[in-house]
Amino acid sequence: MDMLDCIMSRRSIRKYHEGASIPQGDIEKILTAASAAPSAANQQPWHFIVIDDRALLTQLAKENPHGKMVADASLAIAISYDKNEKKPYPTLIIDDLSAAAENILLAAHGLGYGAVWLAIYHDEAKVESTLRILKLTANVVVHSIISIGVPNESRTARTYLKKEMVHKNGW
């Protein structure tokens, strides 16, 4: 799949073949793609928590009203950072992690898997339940959880550009 096709045909996939596993080699590729994301001053603030324990996936799904699909996912990646790690641009860490999240979505799609981005850090209830379920200490901030599985749905590529969103040399 060429790069542009991969970007255009990537869609959020929320239905998976239950219990299908993803080979370690592909998980490595997805994590390597994540860490190839740009970051402010190359500060690379990310930590990737790979969750493939069925009981944890089920609990995360149960306690996230917008994350039910995780119950059937092959794995989930909790993109996180450690507040105790001193970084040159702490206010840009969320941007860095968002870039890594998109790389994970594209790499998963490019490898034939389905994935969806679940935001966590903005919602106190999701932050609380995720830290508790994953037994994480308060210095860890979970930015998002990416649910990944073998797709059991296909969705049409979005290949349109809304002209009103494009401005030339000013607003």
Ligand SMILES: Cc1cc2nc3c(=O)[nH]c(=O)nc-3n(C[C@H](O)[C@H](O)[C@H](O)COP(=O)(O)O)c2cc1C
């Ligand atoms: C920051 C962010 C948070 C999102 N949170 C959720 C979520 O909690 N649950 C969910 O099912 N989808 C979530 N999504 C996926 C969006 O619903 C999806 O990207 C959007 O509807 C566009 O569809 P597409 O990804 O198929 O192009 C999120 C996407 C982003 C970028």
